[in-house]
Amino acid sequence: MMKNKIRSAVAAAAVTIAALGGAAATAPEAAAASCNSWTQNGKTTAAVKLRSNHSTSSTALGVLGKGTRVTSKCLWWDGKSRYQWYQVKVTSGPNTGRTGWMYGAYFWGFA
Numbered sequence: 001m002m003k004n005k006i007r008s009a010v011a012a013a014a015v016t017i018a019a020l021g022g023a024a025a026t027a028p029e030a031a032a033a034s035c036n037s038w039t040q041n042g043k044t045t046a047a048v049k050l051r052s053n054h055s056t057s058s059t060a061l062g063v064l065g066k067g068t069r070v071t072s073k074c075l076w077w078d079g080k081s082r083y084q085w086y087q088v089k090v091t092s093g094p095n096t097g098r099t100g101w102m103y104g105a106y107f108w109g110f111a
Contacts, residue, residue, distance in 0.1 A: 035074035035087060042088075042109035044068045050100035054085035062095045064102065072109070073099070 044064045052059040054076045064070070070088035077084040083104035090098045 035076045038072055038075045040072045040109040041091075042070055042072060042086075042107050044070065044102070044106050045108050046106050048102050048106040050088075050090065050095060050098060050102055052100060054087075054101045056103075058101070061098060061100045064090065064095060065093060068093045068095070070102070070107070072107070075104070076101075 044066055046066050048064050049060040050062045050064050052061055068090060069092040070086075070090055072086045072088050074087045075084045076087070085101050086104055086107050087099065087101050088107075090096050090100075
């Protein structure tokens, strides 16, 4: 009985991957899918690294100085840490136009 359920699950996954053109979601795509849409203008409260993903071990794309204006696109929270990560688009400073992730402790939102 259990083997049949496992076979059914594997078959369903294979059909889904085939329907997607043979491409399975990678970790960043999966992470983006779990991001809750949330748009708000804000600025950084201190210098903070703009990162490629919601982790301090991900690649730093640049440094946002204190007061850099950003627009959040979504927020991600692992359910454990005190702060969320925000996916933001930079709207001022030398990184204007770049999109990446910043740690929520350094985000101050306003209307």
